[in-house]
Amino acid sequence: MRTNQRAWLAGVALSALVAGAARAEEAPAPTNVEEVVITALRVEQPRSATPATVQVIGDQELVTQQALSQSAVEAVAALAPSFSPTRQKLSGAGETLRGRSPLYLVDGIPQSTPLRDDSRDGFTIDPFFIDRVEVVFGSNAIQGIGATGGVINYVTAPTPKEGEGWAGKIMGQTTFDDEGEGDSFGYKVAGLAGRDFGRWDFTAGAAYETRGAFYDAHGLRIGPDSTQGDIQDSDSWSLFGKAGFDLSDTRRIEVMANHFELEGDGDYIVVNGNRATGLPTSGWRGAQLGEPPRNKVSSIALAYRDRELLGGAFQAQAYTHDYQGTFGGGREGTFQDPRIAPVGTLFDQSENNSEKLGFKLDYERGIEALPGFRFLVGLDGIRDKTYQALILTGRNWVPETTYESLAPFLQLRQALFEGRVHLSAGVRQENATLKVDDYVTVYAAGGGVAVAGGSPSFEETLYNVGGTVTLIDGVTAYASYAQGFTMPDVGRVLRAVNTPGRDIDTYLDVEPVVSDNVELGVEVNRDRWRASLAYFESKSDRGALLVLNSGGTFDVQRQKTKIDGLEATLRVQATDWLTLGGAYSRLDGRTDGNGDGVLDRDLNGANISPDRFTAYAEATWGPASLRIQAQKYEGREFDGEPAANSFEGYTLVDAVGTWRFDVADVSLGVQNLLDEQYITYFSDTQNPTDNARYWAGRGRTISLTVAKSF
Numbered sequence: 001m002r003t004n005q006r007a008w009l010a011g012v013a014l015s016a017l018v019a020g021a022a023r024a025e026e027a028p029a030p031t032n033v034e035e036v037v038i039t040a041l042r043v044e045q046p047r048s049a050t051p052a053t054v055q056v057i058g059d060q061e062l063v064t065q066q067a068l069s070q071s072a073v074e075a076v077a078a079l080a081p082s083f084s085p086t087r088q089k090l091s092g093a094g095e096t097l098r099g100r101s102p103l104y105l106v107d108g109i110p111q112s113t114p115l116r117d118d119s120r121d122g123f124t125i126d127p128f129f130i131d132r133v134e135v136v137f138g139s140n141a142i143q144g145i146g147a148t149g150g151v152i153n154y155v156t157a158p159t160p161k162e163g164e165g166w167a168g169k170i171m172g173q174t175t176f177d178d179e180g181e182g183d184s185f186g187y188k189v190a191g192l193a194g195r196d197f198g199r200w201d202f203t204a205g206a207a208y209e210t211r212g213a214f215y216d217a218h219g220l221r222i223g224p225d226s227t228q229g230d231i232q233d234s235d236s237w238s239l240f241g242k243a244g245f246d247l248s249d250t251r252r253i254e255v256m257a258n259h260f261e262l263e264g265d266g267d268y269i270v271v272n273g274n275r276a277t278g279l280p281t282s283g284w285r286g287a288q289l290g291e292p293p294r295n296k297v298s299s300i301a302l303a304y305r306d307r308e309l310l311g312g313a314f315q316a317q318a319y320t321h322d323y324q325g326t327f328g329g330g331r332e333g334t335f336q337d338p339r340i341a342p343v344g345t346l347f348d349q350s351e352n353n354s355e356k357l358g359f360k361l362d363y364e365r366g367i368e369a370l371p372g373f374r375f376l377v378g379l380d381g382i383r384d385k386t387y388q389a390l391i392l393t394g395r396n397w398v399p400e401t402t403y404e405s406l407a408p409f410l411q412l413r414q415a416l417f418e419g420r421v422h423l424s425a426g427v428r429q430e431n432a433t434l435k436v437d438d439y440v441t442v443y444a445a446g447g448g449v450a451v452a453g454g455s456p457s458f459e460e461t462l463y464n465v466g467g468t469v470t471l472i473d474g475v476t477a478y479a480s481y482a483q484g485f486t487m488p489d490v491g492r493v494l495r496a497v498n499t500p501g502r503d504i505d506t507y508l509d510v511e512p513v514v515s516d517n518v519e520l521g522v523e524v525n526r527d528r529w530r531a532s533l534a535y536f537e538s539k540s541d542r543g544a545l546l547v548l549n550s551g552g553t554f555d556v557q558r559q560k561t562k563i564d565g566l567e568a569t570l571r572v573q574a575t576d577w578l579t580l581g582g583a584y585s586r587l588d589g590r591t592d593g594n595g596d597g598v599l600d601r602d603l604n605g606a607n608i609s610p611d612r613f614t615a616y617a618e619a620t621w622g623p624a625s626l627r628i629q630a631q632k633y634e635g636r637e638f639d640g641e642p643a644a645n646s647f648e649g650y651t652l653v654d655a656v657g658t659w660r661f662d663v664a665d666v667s668l669g670v671q672n673l674l675d676e677q678y679i680t681y682f683s684d685t686q687n688p689t690d691n692a693r694y695w696a697g698r699g700r701t702i703s704l705t706v707a708k709s710f
């Protein structure tokens with residue numbers, strides 16, 4: 001019996017154990033954005049009043065995508081038109097939304113580490129505990145720092161409703177590559193349960209997943225990213241809990257806790273590929289040195305809501321977020337110190353640490369004398385302490401750096417002509433200080449340079465204005481201007497100071513990266529079909545670009561940038577049992593490569609995604625359903641970049657079939673159904689001489705999922 005056949009049989013047996021007794025359930029309808037309060041916008045308003053592109057990925061859509069891949073990032077990438085192709089690695093460097101970095105949130109808690117951006121903020125919660133994903137496209141500052149490309153808010157599972165009794169879900173899943181050996185086998189088990197007891201309620205769950213090795217369509221094991229971290233050959237476990245207490249019919253207090261760990265097993269070492277011959281990087285069995293790469297995240301949030309406070313609605317949230325990101329080790333030149341070991345022999349590895357404390361206060365109400373008028377006033381505060389350590393030698397590579405911010409904001413809305421016109425305008429005042437104590441750089445930076453600390457600060461006023469018009473019932477046009485901001489990656493600057501006599505107050509540039517986003521769009525929501533078309537333009541006078549250095553890692557450069565693009569979507573309920581849909585996105589990006597103020601070269605693959613077509617068909621026959629989806633990434637050349645960094649493009653097709661039996665809901669997912677051999681977008685467009693990071697994409701992958709909701 002072949003090894004992958006044994007894996008298949010083992011997977012069936014494992015899933016059957018998890019299934020237990022279940023009953024058939026009808027598939028829920030797709031999420032109607034008009035009926036959902038989008039918490040990422042911090043106001044309760046219908047979609048027709050929102051002058052921006054918003055997409056809600058509902059629970060059933062997430063279930064379908066998780067039948068293909070247990071990654072929330074993969075789900076967003078498959079469904080959001082202008083999200084770039086994923087790296088299929090733990091690091092999301094270069095993964096963008098509309099060509100800029102999105103801000104990831106979990107129930108409004110920021111997951112990013114902007115002071116030392118390691119791009120791992122997409123893997124901080126198990127997708128089993130996510131109820132829906134809210135994607136707000138384009139730069140905005142409503143959630144504070146980081147949303148230059150938009151906001152991706154993971155909204156966690158709610159507590160059970162009154163009268164439901166015990167409610168929850170369980171699932172088991174097995175996954176393997178059909179061309180791979182037995183080491184491609186992986187599995188996942190997860191459960192979530194809760195109950196409403198009247199005045200108080202709770203839900204709690206746990207998830208565990210082990211992932212095998214990944215194989216490309218030619219049956220070659222895909223090489224691991226032993227430095228930045230990988231999701232293949234890894235284990236993850238997660239605990240989640242939420243509890244609430246109703247103080248009255250209008251007042252409620254709620255606490256949410258999330259703990260997530262993903263750690264590599266370190267069972268494979270990199271075997272260099274050959275870009276000249278098209279041979280991808282692969283992996284052989286062997287023990288990686290040092291500690292395996294890991295993500296470890298703990299978040300706690302306490303929220304209070306009062307829907308009838310002085311005629312308005314008040315909500316407050318306080319949160320803590322603790323993150324540790326361990327990277328793979330090596331004998332890189334930046335790690336060397338002859339005081340510890342002979343140069344070239346010292347092995348070390350880094351760990352990024354971020355501890356956040358924050359709060360958000362919102363108050364919204366109308367004014368009786370002004371029909372249709374509402375205002376939202378609020379205050380955000382955050383304290384983010386970040387440092388990057390070299391954990392095997394006890395050194396700090398990036399010194400402890402503290403970012404403190406207080407930001408009051410005001411948002412105004414006016415409905416006119418019986419709600420057919422909605423106008424909005426807002427302002428946010430960001431007041432931030434960066435605190436760094438005296439420190440000494442590592443030896444590789446000028447032999448170890450003493451740097452005087454300081455507390456540079458900045459103030460930035462950010463604006464937004466927009467409006468929507470219901471042209472006819474079901475057809476809404478909108479226009480908006482909004483600003484977003486983020487911090488430059490100051491950690492990269494601090495760790496590289498190599499000139500004596502520097503002090504933080506005069507040396508460090510903390511001017512924020514401010515992006516100006518203009519958007520025009522129209523949306524149609526008729527009985528059997530929905531469509532949208534949006535044009536956007538995003539500019540930044542001093543952007544933050546990822547630029548590859550001679551050491552094979554990325555530096556951040558402040559350059560003028562401009563991105564414009566077009567997005568279109570269509571969904572048609574062709575018959576009662578068949579739904580067809582698709583999307584198209586086109587992006588163009590230019591930057592000032594020599595600092596003369598002229599946009600003279602294209603943004604490269606580390607900063608902008610390729611043009612993309614997507615299409616899907618969903619069919620339902622009684623208890624059975626089938627979804628087939630395709631993604632076509634167009635080839636691209638980059639003006640001003642080496643020809644070897646051009647992107648060839650590729651097309652991927654996935655399929656998910658679900659059967660709702662009396663005993664279980666069973667899904668069979670096939671990712672890369674046609675077994676397309678391709679090089680990932682990041683590998684194809686970056687560093688044409690690096691044969692250790694010439695990764696192919698994953699070949700045909702089969703997942704069997706058994707789940708029950710109760």
